[in-house]
Amino acid sequence: MTEELKQKIIEVCNKKIAQKGDNVGVSFYAFFKNKNDNPKLLMEAATWWIETHQLDHFEKAIKIKQMVL
Template identity: 65%
Template sequence: MRPALSAKAISVCDEKIAKKGEGVGLSFYAFFANRNDDPDLLMEAAEWWIKTHALNHFEKATKVREMIKSGQ
């Protein structure tokens, strides 16, 4: 995952956790606006989420954040 996407994903996870608590879940779509303005970046996130790590559609934000921070 490219550094800009990693930083954005961690920021989104942090925001969700701050607003809704440690148990909040999210999907990779949370990292993007409601429009598909960067399909390559969206596909990169989808591949990391689905193909590389076989994550469920919704995962705990804390889990995703830690995976990204650890370089997985």
């Protein structure tokens, strides 16, 4: 996983947790805008989420943050 994606995931998870608490869920789409302006990074996140770790569509943000750290 690239450093760019790691930082993006940690930033988004921190923001979601701060807004909605430790129980908030995220999907890998949470790390991207509605417009697909970086397909390579999106595919990297999808591969890490789906193929590498076989995660459900929604996972706890705190779990994803800890996995990345």
